Amino acid sequence: xxxxxxxxxxxxxxxxxxxxxxxxxxxxxxxxxxxxxxxxxxxxxxxxxxxxxxxxxxxxxxxxxxxxxxxxxxxxxxxxxxxxxxxxxxxxxxxxxxxxxxxxxxxxxxxxxxxxxxxxxxxxxxxxxxxxxxxxxxxxxxxxxxxxxxxxxxxxxxxxxxxxxxxxxxxxxxxxxxxxxxxxxxxxxxxxxxxxxxxxxxxxxxxxxxxxxxxxxxxxxxxxxxxxxxxxxxxxxxxxxxxxxxxxxxxxxxxxxxxxxxxxxxxxxxxxxxxxxxxxxxxxxxxxxxxxxxxxxxxxxxxxxxxxxxxxxxxxxxxxxxxxxxxxxxxxxxxxxxxxxxxxxxxxxxxxxxxxxxxxxxxxxxxxxxxxxxxxxxxxxxxxxxxxxxxxxxxxxxxxxxxxxxxxxxxxxxxxxxxxxxxxxxxxxxxxxxxxxxxxxxxxxxxxxxxxxxxxxxxxxxxxxxxxxxxxxxxxxxxxxxxxxxxxxxxxxxxxxxxxxxxxxxxxxxxxxxxxxxxxxxxxxxxxxxxxxxxxxxxxxxxxxxxxxxxxxxxxxxxxxxxxxxx
RNA sequence: CGGGGCGUAGCGCAGUCUGGUAGCGCACCACACUGGGGGUGUGGUGGUCGCAGGUUCAAAUCCUGCCGUCCCGACCA
Numbered sequence: 001x002x003x004x005x006x007x008x009x010x011x012x013x014x015x016x017x018x019x020x021x022x023x024x025x026x027x028x029x030x031x032x033x034x035x036x037x038x039x040x041x042x043x044x045x046x047x048x049x050x051x052x053x054x055x056x057x058x059x060x061x062x063x064x065x066x067x068x069x070x071x072x073x074x075x076x077x078x079x080x081x082x083x084x085x086x087x088x089x090x091x092x093x094x095x096x097x098x099x100x101x102x103x104x105x106x107x108x109x110x111x112x113x114x115x116x117x118x119x120x121x122x123x124x125x126x127x128x129x130x131x132x133x134x135x136x137x138x139x140x141x142x143x144x145x146x147x148x149x150x151x152x153x154x155x156x157x158x159x160x161x162x163x164x165x166x167x168x169x170x171x172x173x174x175x176x177x178x179x180x181x182x183x184x185x186x187x188x189x190x191x192x193x194x195x196x197x198x199x200x201x202x203x204x205x206x207x208x209x210x211x212x213x214x215x216x217x218x219x220x221x222x223x224x225x226x227x228x229x230x231x232x233x234x235x236x237x238x239x240x241x242x243x244x245x246x247x248x249x250x251x252x253x254x255x256x257x258x259x260x261x262x263x264x265x266x267x268x269x270x271x272x273x274x275x276x277x278x279x280x281x282x283x284x285x286x287x288x289x290x291x292x293x294x295x296x297x298x299x300x301x302x303x304x305x306x307x308x309x310x311x312x313x314x315x316x317x318x319x320x321x322x323x324x325x326x327x328x329x330x331x332x333x334x335x336x337x338x339x340x341x342x343x344x345x346x347x348x349x350x351x352x353x354x355x356x357x358x359x360x361x362x363x364x365x366x367x368x369x370x371x372x373x374x375x376x377x378x379x380x381x382x383x384x385x386x387x388x389x390x391x392x393x394x395x396x397x398x399x400x401x402x403x404x405x406x407x408x409x410x411x412x413x414x415x416x417x418x419x420x421x422x423x424x425x426x427x428x429x430x431x432x433x434x435x436x437x438x439x440x441x442x443x444x445x446x447x448x449x450x451x452x453x454x455x456x457x458x459x460x461x462x463x464x465x466x467x468x469x470x471x472x473x474x475x476x477x478x479x480x481x482x483x484x485x486x487x488x489x490x491x492x493x494x495x496x497x498x499x500x501x502x503x504x505x506x507x508x509x510x511x512x513x514x515x516x517x518x519x520x521x522x523x524x525x526x527x528x529x530x531x532x533x534x535x536x537x538x539x540x541x542x543x544x545x546x547x548x549x550x551x552x553x554x555x556x557x558x559x560x561x562x563x564x565x566x567x
Numbered sequence: 568c569g570g571g572g573c574g575u576a577g578c579g580c581a582g583u584c585u586g587g588u589a590g591c592g593c594a595c596c597a598c599a600c601u602g603g604g605g606g607u608g609u610g611g612u613g614g615u616c617g618c619a620g621g622u623u624c625a626a627a628u629c630c631u632g633c634c635g636u637c638c639c640g641a642c643c644a
Contacts, residue, residue: 012593012605013579017637037636092642109644143568143642157644209644218643303641315641412644446644480603516604523604534603544603 001473003509003521007044009033010521020216022455023148025464029524031451038145038153045525048472049451050156054135056187056469057158057445064180065173066131066160071113073137077103079112083423094141106139111420111442114161118438119426125165125436128428129173133160135447150408150452151218160443163421165430170439174206174415177443181210181411184445189467190457193407195221196231198304206415210445211407214456221407222389226400234304237385238393238402240348244378250355250369252338257366261333263297266366270357274298277357278350278370280335282319285311285343290319290327292344294337297357299349299387306386309345328361335359337376338367346378347386408453409446416440464526465548474504475565476527478519480534483512491543491558492533502562523548529565 011028018024026032031046042050058068077095080086086093086105094106107113114132122130135158145153160177164170178194185192190212197209209232211221222236223229231237260266267274277297283306285291291311295301307314321332327342328335336358337344355369372378393402421427421438430436451470458465468474477499479492492508499506507527509518515534522530532544537555544553545564556564 009577011578016573016579019638034636138644140643144638144640146638151643155644159644409644444644449644478603484602514602514604514606516606519604521605532603536603 001044001505001507003507004511006507008525009043010524012520018148020147020150020456021459022150022216022452025455025459025524026148026452029464029526032149034148038142038151040149040152040154045472046451049454049466049470050447052470052472053188053447053450054158057135057184057447060180060184060187061133061158061160064131064176066133066162066177066180068134069114069117069132070134070136071107071110071117073107073139074104075107075113077105079116079424080105083112083115083420085112092141092143094139107136108138108140109157109444110134110136110159111161111416111440112424115420115424115426115440118163119421119424122163122426123428125428125430128438129162129164129169131160131162131173131177133158133443147216148452149448152448155449156447158445158447162441162443163426164439164441165428165436167439170415170441174413174441177413177441178208181413181443181445185210185212185410188450188454188469190454192410193221193223193230193405195223195407196235197412198232198235208413209407209409210411210413212410212450212453212457213405214408214453215406216456217406217408219407219409221405222391222393222402223405224395224397224400225403227395227397229395229397229399233388233404234302236389236402237396238389239396239398240385241352244351244372244380244383245354247371247374248354248369250371252367252369252371252375254360254362254365255368256364257334258364260366261331266357267297270366270368272357272368276353276355278336278353280337280340280344280359282324282332282335282342284313284317284319286313287311290324290342292335292337292340292342293386294344294346294350295387296347296349296353299347299390301386302388306345309384309386311343311345330359330361330363333359334363334365335361336367336370338370340376345382345384345386346372348383349387351378351383408449408456410450410453411443411445413443414441416442459526462520463524466526466528468528471528472525473507473527475499475506475529475531476522476525477506477508478515478522478530478532479508479510480515480518480532482510485535487538488533488535491538495531495533495543495558495561498562504565531561 009030014024015027018027030043033041035041077086096104138157139154142153145151162173192212194208194210197207220233222231222233257266257269260269263274263277263279267277274297279295279297281293282290303316306312307316325331354371357366357368358370360367389402391404395402418437421440427435427437455464477492479488482488496506496508526548528548530546537543541558542555543558543561545556545561546553
């Protein structure tokens, strides 16, 4: 690539709309340009990165026994109606109508189409398992696209689907995909964790996310400092005490707490730690009435855990404060379990509290010295896991403590069970001649998001620092005064040819720009190797070499510089 | 969808409160100088001020409506 010929519109200034490093650098380095909210053009340098990532993904998937297919972006509503998702998906599913008034959607994912394909083409257990994937454009009309291509509406995803006659086969492929994803991320040179995850609304049980570690990540990951336990915060658990604590010997007393409606305010007023307080939240129950969720004062409700509990409405909705006042006679901020006649669920940690502080169900009053059993009846079955874990909680496998880090979800693998094969009727004849519904797995990698995730992890003040595996080219030849100096032009052109002959790719900056501009762009674009060719060095038959991640140039004889690339 | 910004040249912004010739820096074009970390000078190109209505002698500026876009919360690769 010659910079003079390349559509490579670098920017000196930060675009006003880009907040996170990857978005900013992708715009500045000329990788992408925005077309509409969450919709982007990919320019030549960006496309080269995409292709490199795709090549690695393909290679590893093929090596793991998956086969590539290509399915349509535009899909008929009939299939989506059959699975039931036409009505479930809501406005995130972009819909359109053809000239014959038939309804279609832009595919956000492909379970329907792949299951349809398999139910038509696979009739026998002998043809199983099958593991099929594609790399293709998806469209999800996100409520709020953000962070450039990190959360865009149109994006490229590698999505794979596997089909099995039994759970053993499912487990085997799931494991193979787990290992495959790990290898892909290792080859990309990324720091990552595979974490236990909630399977969201796609359904199914067993599920792992592959999280690229980055402070700007949208997800919080809890991991054991000792073992390899790691889970998304929304899923992470800890070790639970086996039984509620024995009551303390404090006396139950009602105290005035005017204007103290938050745990922090109550704790300060009464001069007790938040860990000695209990907070009571009310959400809508399955029967329409409110249900109390009781947590230790310093803990956060985990909404995902809560909405999966029996008796709690999903999705989680907080109860109407006015309705609560009507039922209890007090407002939010003064509510508590003592004397409460509504159903409640108590978090394990809250159940361990003794002589605790809680709302008195009377505006402006709290109880102190409250105890489970003595002051509030506590059914063992009502003690559940309701909260987000916190750093320092014991790891649920009993090894070490939990610590937190942030991550970007770059891949997700699920076991879907029979959710789609059932509704769409994908089955085969088993060895015994019985009709068996297929088990299904699904596996995704966000290809376009991967580009952003890599940059989040690999950049500095000056620009991107591409890992070799995905860099848009290997070597940046900064040819100083190329347009004027015959010596520079000859040496740079020769170097360019030699690099390509050796199997690497180079970007030759042959533009009639000043040195400062070229150096700044080289840092910004971030190719792993840089060779500076200038008259000054050429006098001694030398050029300068610098790795992008190193601080300083070293002078190298022109004839030896190619060997530096291997070092 | 709720809350908060922003929309003036390719990019970054001023001008809007207080209506009166549409500006600055960078980029771009030409020429000259310069030539190892975004250089200097001279001269230029480029804008229906997001769109539509309204008020006014006069609207980037005031009013109404709409659109776009970004950020914060619920969804997800």
